[in-house]
Amino acid sequence: MSTAAAGLPGGISQKRARVLGLVFIALSLGIFWWFALGSESGLSSTFKLSSGNEFVTVPDLSLPARSTALFLGTIAAFLGGLQIARGFGNKTYLVLGAVVLCFILAFLVWAARDRSLNMLGMLSSTLLRAVPLTLGALSGVLCERAGVINIAIEGMMLTAAFTGAIAASAIGNLWIGLLAGIASGALLGLLLAVLSIRYRVDQIIGGTVINIFALGLTSYLSARVFSSYQNLNSPGRFSVIEIPLLSKIPIIGPIFFSNNIFIYLMYALVAVIAFAMFRTRWGLRVRAVGEHPKAADTVGIKVLRVRYQNVVLGGMVAGLAGAYFTLGSVGRFDENMTAGRGFIALAAMIFGRWHPVGAFGAALLFGFADSLQNKLAILKVPIASEFLLMAPYLVTIFVVAGVVGRARPPAADGQPYTKE
Amino acid sequence: MNDPQNPKAKEPPSTDVPVEEAVAERARAAGVATQGLDWRNVILVPTLALLAGLFVGALVMVFSDPDTLRSWASLGRNPGKALSDSWTLVYEAYSALFKGSLGSPRAISETIVSATPLIFAGLAVALAFKAGLFNIGAEGQLLVGAMTSVYAGFTFDFLPGPVHVTAALIAGFLGGALWGFIPGFLKARTGAHEVIVTIMLNYIGLLFVNFLLKSEIFIRSGRTDPITKPVAESAKLPPLLGAEYRVNAGFLVALAVAGAIWWLLFRSTVGFRFRTVGTNPNAALYAGMSVGGTYILAMVLSGGLAGLAGASQLLGVQYSVFPGFSSGYGFDAIALALLGRTHPGGVVMAALLFGVLRSGATGMQAATSIPVDIIVVIQALVIVFMAAPELVRQIFRIRADKQAEQDTLSASWAT
Known part of the structure; x- marks a missing residue:
């Protein structure tokens, strides 16, 4: 495992990659615990996706709350496992985005269980x-x-x-x-x-x-x-x-x-x-x-x-x-x-x-x-x-602080310039 | 260097440490130059900055008053009237302002009451400046300090009076210090710029306090609006001149703390470290000082002072925390630190002056219906003139001197 993770091309260290993987796993556990177990079985979440003014009226999206959350949690856990096992190199931040998206979607599914949410x-x-x-x-x-x-x-x-x-x-x-x-x-x-x-x-x-x-x-x-x-x-x-x-x-x-x-x-x-x-x-x-x-x-x-x-x-x-x-x-x-x-x-x-x-x-x-x-x-x-x-x-x-990626300002940002 | 009034001149300038010129130049641009204050900078420039601020404030008053504007519109027919109307308006406003803040014993007591938290907050920003840090986060640190202080104020009511007040003040210090530790630590460990972190922490602190105000632990029983339980009698700062006046022991604490900070900055090793790091972090590093450790300590102390500002306002005046508890002290503090030339004594004087403006503004609004917000405009103008000494010198045609040039504060995002 360690040999596979060595030499990440994306510039983030191996240790950092592992920690990030653990964060993904933690997020997926959060999805399972709060959003999947938190949704009583049999409830469904409805998302309204149409304003009624389009060419084609999109029907309301109705999802079974618990299964959807379970599915999203599984994706997050899978990505976390892969991240620990071999990392994603320079696609790491894309994967991070995907995991966060899973978390947000699972949250919405949970929050809208037995209700209708005007997604649009x-x-x-x-x-x-x-x-x-x-x-x-x-x-x-x-x-x-x-x-x-x-x-x-x-x-x-x-x-x-x-x-x-x-x-x-x-x-x-x-x-x-x-x-x-x-x-x-x-x-x-x-x-x-x-x-x-x-x-x-x-x-x-x-x-x-x-x-x-x-x-x-x-x-x-x-x-x-x-x-x-x-x-x-x-x-x-x-x-x-x-x-x-x-x-x-x-x-x-x-x-x-x-x-x-x-x-x-x-x-x-x-x-x-x-x-x-x-x-x-x-x-x-x-x-x-x-x-x-x-x-x-x-x-x-x-x-x-x-x-x-x-x-x-x-x-x-x-x-x-x-x-x-x-x-x-x-x-x-x-x-x-x-x-x-x-x-x-x-x-x-x-x-x-x-x-x-x-x-x-x-x-x-x-x-x-x-x-x-x-x-x-x-x-x-x-x-x-x-x-x-x-x-x-x-x-x-x-x-x-460089916890998630690093933002680097322009080098001369804030420095007055005097011509010599 | 040969100015006896300047206590800083007694110590060797940190630039004596041999470093490459480019490095030194960079550090000078990033820090606060501390040497070479003369009387012109200490007294004259702040006074002129204040006068210029009051003058432009007067212009704003004149050109936003419908009646006076009307007499300006008929300037051609009656030029004397426009001027005399303007003069009356400004004179009435400023005399109401000063009468409201200095005209009676009660007014003076109120002025000192409003100056007390300003002293602490101004010292907070000034101390950080000395170490080359820009603490924009006094507002958040003040709120968090007020929160920890109010908690100590209503929980530890078994303590005897003086001990309880002290404990509540210390709690306020610690709360602010915690909020100051975060940017200090992040700057030392990761290089995150303290300005960005403190701006963000201001809002995080505000939102967090708003959340706590509604929580079981803090909310006053029987109330649904967000206001904390009041502090116990034993935690209140005792009044100085009887219950009739609101001026309280907090003012004495503030003066004592200002003295302590002066000693710390100019008479102790820690202070020397602060000033060296503030002037030239690279030189400090070569001299074997821990730059990161200094940043952390300076931010902790700075945050703690801001926390004390909250605690003094809480234990001396308000007795409970509610939304809008801090009326912009954090931003006033930046003005104070600049106006007081980042010197504790200067900060105390500047805070008393802002106390005059703040406490007189209400009376001014009552007498002349000029909104209190004019004070904020005047304060902003004062900062402009203080931050751009060259501008003041140009307006008042004062001879420029090399050393004043160095006193301009400068910082950068990039680290």
């Missing part, structure tokens, strides 16, 4: 909750790939949510509100850039300042303005755009292609930033500035200009994320309405390893935990919602 609704709310997280994380990617830490995502989003609401209400046009939100994000991005590049303020302090400032200013102004002029806080919301044909595809259509403009902008930005960052000359320059500014400078890249540009762009994307709160989701500004989502976005960026697509995936995962947490009370599951809400933060700590 849950997945669609997952996507919506992931929107500000994804956009916020993209803002972080833009800044940090150029070597400027952005922990001000929260403050940028909050400010943009406020300006978006007030501009859209005052002028009576949602698009103006959206632009105002993006502009205010850009302004705060510029502030962060000036503080960290021009005045070489520590970037974490600069970001913290913007967060405090945004919270104070928006709370102050909303208390001052909205109390006497309530009509300035009713911007309305962007309406849903159904993409012809695509929105009629069963399951996928109602989730992905029947949303408002923010969701489509998010898809576009994930794709555009991923492409631009890793397939264009611009992206190569940005990454060079973030990894080794001195070398970049030597070959003639204007380090500071690239940084200014990217931080302002990042501010704009964070502004879009903020505008989503008031113009795409709630339709009203509330004090501190972002409620720490900027930091979950930061977590998504780190968990997604500073990559747009990875950040999108992480945001979806965190969005899922959030929407699941919301369903717990309805499903009468005896788990405190706080623990599911903790998931993004815990996962991030695991990732930065």
Whole structure:
């Protein structure tokens, strides 16, 4: 056994691989114990998968709770056994994902036993909750790939949510509100850039300042303005755009292609930033500035200009994320309405390893935990919602501590650059 | 170096240790330079930063007041009115602010009450800064400390008065210290950046406390809303000036702790280690110091101080924990550490000043209907000006000096 496990190509040590295998086995035992034995035999779980608007109506999926959980547990146990016996090399993290998926599915089957769970609704709310997280994380990617830490995502989003609401209400046009939100994000991005590049303020302090400032200013102004002029806080919301044909595809259509403009902008930005960052000359320059500014400078890249540009762009994307709160989701500004989502976005960026697509995936995962947490009370599951809400933060700590994979930031992230 | 006011000048600068220049440069960028404070940095820059903060705060007040804005709109017809209206607004707001915080014995007592947890929290962040660590997690550590303290406060009621208070304070310290140990340990063992870990632990702590507030152990009997049992009489910090005023022994504890931290930082071997690691971890390593151990100890102490902030607020003022127990102390603490130049004495002064702002803000809102949140705006501005000394120097045209340059804090994700 040990000879077979020796020489793992994926770079994770043999001991680590074994521990991971034991974790898989433990998860599978958890599935057996809680979800298989916890489901009384004969009960079935029903998942609703159709909104009734598609080409073909997908029938509700009805599964026998206990057997399904047993099946999922067996898969997890089998993968755990293989992991201990020979490992999966560089596919290890894929397998980890599969095991976690088994665990989540078994949990859902158990939670929905003898009930019906609107799976479609849950997945669609997952996507919506992931929107500000994804956009916020993209803002972080833009800044940090150029070597400027952005922990001000929260403050940028909050400010943009406020300006978006007030501009859209005052002028009576949602698009103006959206632009105002993006502009205010850009302004705060510029502030962060000036503080960290021009005045070489520590970037974490600069970001913290913007967060405090945004919270104070928006709370102050909303208390001052909205109390006497309530009509300035009713911007309305962007309406849903159904993409012809695509929105009629069963399951996928109602989730992905029947949303408002923010969701489509998010898809576009994930794709555009991923492409631009890793397939264009611009992206190569940005990454060079973030990894080794001195070398970049030597070959003639204007380090500071690239940084200014990217931080302002990042501010704009964070502004879009903020505008989503008031113009795409709630339709009203509330004090501190972002409620720490900027930091979950930061977590998504780190968990997604500073990559747009990875950040999108992480945001979806965190969005899922959030929407699941919301369903717990309805499903009468005896788990405190706080623990599911903790998931993004815990996962991030695991990732930065290298427990599950290792996240490596751009080498010059956070370091001011001075030309000699 | 020749400034007698500067206690740090007496010790050899850590950069005397021969290391490669590149390494030293990297360390300087990653740590907090501790040498070379002169009076200009210690007194003048903070004062000017505060004035600049109050000035910009006044601008925000003026340009968010509908009546004053109207008189600005008719500036052409009556330029004097716009200015005098603005002046009246700002004058009334700030005089209500200072009257509310310093105008009567009760007001002064309230100011000290609000300054007490700020002293502890500010010391927490300042201590970590000295060791080159950025503790953004004071908020979470404070909450966890308050939780452990309240537990000791309502369980160990068999202890006699002074012992019980002390036990509850120590429990608060230990709770915060545990929450500070996690990022310290992870940084020392795995290199995980403490900023990320403490941000995440803030939210984990908040959610965990929210969960505990609803649990059997903590919830007050007969209540369905999340509020803990009150601490026993014997665990309350005694009032200093009779039951009429809320000012309590917590303030004296805070001053004593500030003194102890000053001694620890500038008169003990441990403090020397902290400052050396903070200035140049590589030099510290070559000198045979345990850098990882120092990080852990600094974070444990820093978390413990934040825990004491929670405990002092609990045992002196609130007597039970509830949602919204910490009103942003963790973020104020960062401002305090910067404003006090990471020196314990400076932190105490800065905390008293923030106490003035905090306790006066309520009176200001009552008198002028300017929302209390303006204080947060002013505090943010103060941090900007403190963190960018160059900016203050530019505005007020103060001669730049080389040493002040080094005092700029700087850190990096990458380790």
